[in-house]
Amino acid sequence: MTTSISTPIVQVKNVKKVYPGGIEALNDISLDFPEGKLTTLLGPSGCGKTTLLKIIAGLLDPSSGEVLVDGQHITGPGPERAFVFQDFALMPWATVIRNAAFGLELAGVNRTEREAVAEKYLHTVGLKGFENKYPHELSGGMRQRVGLARALAVNAKVLLMDEPFSAVDEQTRRKFQEDMLSLVKNEQKTFIFVTHSIEEAVYVSDRIVLLHRRPSRVSEIIEPKIARNVDPEMIRRQPEYLDAVENIWQSLKKFLD
Amino acid sequence: MSAFKSFFLKLVSFLAVILAWEYAGRAGISAALPSFTETMSAMLSLTLDGSLGTAFAKTLYPLSIGLLVSIFIGVSLGMAMGLKDSAEWLFSPIFIVAQAAPLAALIPVLTFAYGIGITAKIFTVCIMAMPVIVLNTLGAVRNTPGSLIEMAKSFQGTRMQVIGKVILPSASPLIFVGLRLGCASGFIGIILAELLITPTGIGDIISYSQSVADYDKMYAAIFAIIVSSVLFIELLEKIEQVMFKPEQRN
Numbered sequence: 001m002t003t004s005i006s007t008p009i010v011q012v013k014n015v016k017k018v019y020p021g022g023i024e025a026l027n028d029i030s031l032d033f034p035e036g037k038l039t040t041l042l043g044p045s046g047c048g049k050t051t052l053l054k055i056i057a058g059l060l061d062p063s064s065g066e067v068l069v070d071g072q073h074i075t076g077p078g079p080e081r082a083f084v085f086q087d088f089a090l091m092p093w094a095t096v097i098r099n100a101a102f103g104l105e106l107a108g109v110n111r112t113e114r115e116a117v118a119e120k121y122l123h124t125v126g127l128k129g130f131e132n133k134y135p136h137e138l139s140g141g142m143r144q145r146v147g148l149a150r151a152l153a154v155n156a157k158v159l160l161m162d163e164p165f166s167a168v169d170e171q172t173r174r175k176f177q178e179d180m181l182s183l184v185k186n187e188q189k190t191f192i193f194v195t196h197s198i199e200e201a202v203y204v205s206d207r208i209v210l211l212h213r214r215p216s217r218v219s220e221i222i223e224p225k226i227a228r229n230v231d232p233e234m235i236r237r238q239p240e241y242l243d244a245v246e247n248i249w250q251s252l253k254k255f256l257d
Numbered sequence: 258m259s260a261f262k263s264f265f266l267k268l269v270s271f272l273a274v275i276l277a278w279e280y281a282g283r284a285g286i287s288a289a290l291p292s293f294t295e296t297m298s299a300m301l302s303l304t305l306d307g308s309l310g311t312a313f314a315k316t317l318y319p320l321s322i323g324l325l326v327s328i329f330i331g332v333s334l335g336m337a338m339g340l341k342d343s344a345e346w347l348f349s350p351i352f353i354v355a356q357a358a359p360l361a362a363l364i365p366v367l368t369f370a371y372g373i374g375i376t377a378k379i380f381t382v383c384i385m386a387m388p389v390i391v392l393n394t395l396g397a398v399r400n401t402p403g404s405l406i407e408m409a410k411s412f413q414g415t416r417m418q419v420i421g422k423v424i425l426p427s428a429s430p431l432i433f434v435g436l437r438l439g440c441a442s443g444f445i446g447i448i449l450a451e452l453l454i455t456p457t458g459i460g461d462i463i464s465y466s467q468s469v470a471d472y473d474k475m476y477a478a479i480f481a482i483i484v485s486s487v488l489f490i491e492l493l494e495k496i497e498q499v500m501f502k503p504e505q506r507n
Contacts, residue, residue: 059407077411089408093426093501103412106422154412 007071008032009190010056010158015065017051025051026216028065031209035157038184038191040205042198042248044255048216049194050086050162056192057083057160069158079107082156086163088143090135096122097131099146103154114153121149125179141172158190165200173200178232180204185228198252202226202244203235210248213255220251291473296480299473308462309481316458316482319375320447323382324440331387331439332432335394339428340420345395356388364453378450378457385446386439393435397428429501437490444486 010033017026025048033039041049054060056067058077067074069081077083082103090099097115098105100122104114122131125145135143144164151159165173177200184191184204195201201208202224210220224244226235235241275293282292291299303309338345364381371377401424409419451460459482466475 057411059411077413079413081411083408083411085404085408087402087404089402089404091405091423091426102409102422106409106412106414106418 009035011068013066015062018063035190037206039207040193040201041209042201043211044213047211047213049211053160053162053194080156081158082151082154084147084151084161084164088147090143092135096133096146100149103150118153121152125149141168161193163194177203198245198248289472291476295473296476300477303477312458312462319378323379324443327383327386331390332394335391338395339398352388352391360384361449368454373455377454381450382443382446386443390435390439394432397431401427433497437493
């Protein structure tokens with residue numbers, strides 16, 4: 001285990017992204033993501049954090065540079081990575097169980113098998129009993145739980161989450177953040193998490209990567225030393241939590257227009 | 258609204274039209290307007306002597322071929338145009354023009370090119386039905402949410418899986434709107450062809466009855482083709498409900 005912790009599972013090397021029309025979204029980003037940790041990409045809107053996440057996912061090609069996962073150069077999406085979408089990306093015509101099993105359906109797993117796996121993860125995310133509902137019968141928070149179950153069901157090592165809680169209400173969001181902590185603890189996966197919320201980043205992250213705005217560069221990497229073994233309610237009262245939020249705010253303030 | 262109430266209101270809507278028709282027929286507005294009951298008794302005698310059945314068979318033959326061709330070519334072409342920009346640029350101008358143009362004006366040209374046989378009639382159905390099917394399918398494919406496509410790609414879906422499991426089901430409601438509109442136009446097309454090219458089938462009953470001033474039969478034939486068109490469109494809706502369960506969506 002010690003070796004795998006020291007070797008980063010995802011390496012981003014000199015990645016640049018220039019969109020057609022010459023807009024530079026990312027400028028020479030190099031980053032390592034250690035295995036088993038939750039790393040957050042944090043920055044103001046337009047800083048390229050979602051672009052970087054989609055490049056790691058293989059959904060976008062970098063203009064130059066490369067991404068290595070498990071030491072392998074990636075050219076597209078792969079089974080070792082799973083994506084959780086900001087707008088949930090659920091198929092409205094499919095039941096909750098079919099949506100949750102869709103990654104396995106695409107991989108050609110037979111129906112009984114994939115639905116058993118999907119059911120297990122729907123229970124993990126707290127959606128027992130909703131298997132045969134349709135997405136429009138669910139609240140926003142529950143829809144994102146389906147998206148999360150779908151990503152967990154394919155058993156990828158790396159979970160890429162693009163502002164997963166930004167489209168749900170504040171109360172649900174807090175519950176989600178608490179659930180994230182137990183998920184990170186129990187699932188032994190690497191999480192790469194994108195958010196624009198400083199509090200959310202500090203609450204859930206082992207490491208926070210602060211990104212500059214256009215052209216986007218890494219301005220700072222922060223590792224909040226927060227005790228996670230306490231009651232989740234208490235985390236927001238720890239001085240370490242409050243200091244980290246304040247430091248990040250002071251650091252991001254400089255880049256505001 | 259309860260199913261019973263909506264059924265009741267639909268019935269009222271039909272009854273109101275039928276009553277107004279019956280009244281207008283009896284009031285003697287024009288000798289060329291028979292009442293509803295006269296039309297129905299003419300329909301009964303046309304049915305009993307077998308001439309309505311024979312006429313329908315003659316009309317439905319080119320109509321069904323034309324509709325099948327329009328649906329298959331229309332949906333596949335629309336899909337191809339939605340999936341590939343080059344196909345859209347190549348084909349969409351034709352269909353946009355075809356949708357806007359009064360295509361009935363082309364019927365004499367089709368007759369000149371294909372003669373007075375069945376080919377010209379099938380073509381008439383196609384030019385009436387296909388543009389709206391193609392353009393709706395194109396729009397439907399283009400309307401697929403980008404994040405759903407990205408989702409399927411992120412789980413390593415193949416191109417065929419993305420099309421079959423995401424784009425097609427996502428596009429199906431709009432495709433079916435196009436099919437309903439297109440098939441209704443196809444019914445218009447076949448009657449136009451039968452009136453303008455050579456009188457056959459239902460078009461023959463309409464034009465012959467008109468020429469001998471047998472208006473009861475003329476209206477009976479018009480009524481029959483309208484009813485069959487409506488029933489066909491309803492059938493398409495049922496097919497959509499069975500295949501794609503649109504009521505489960507938002």
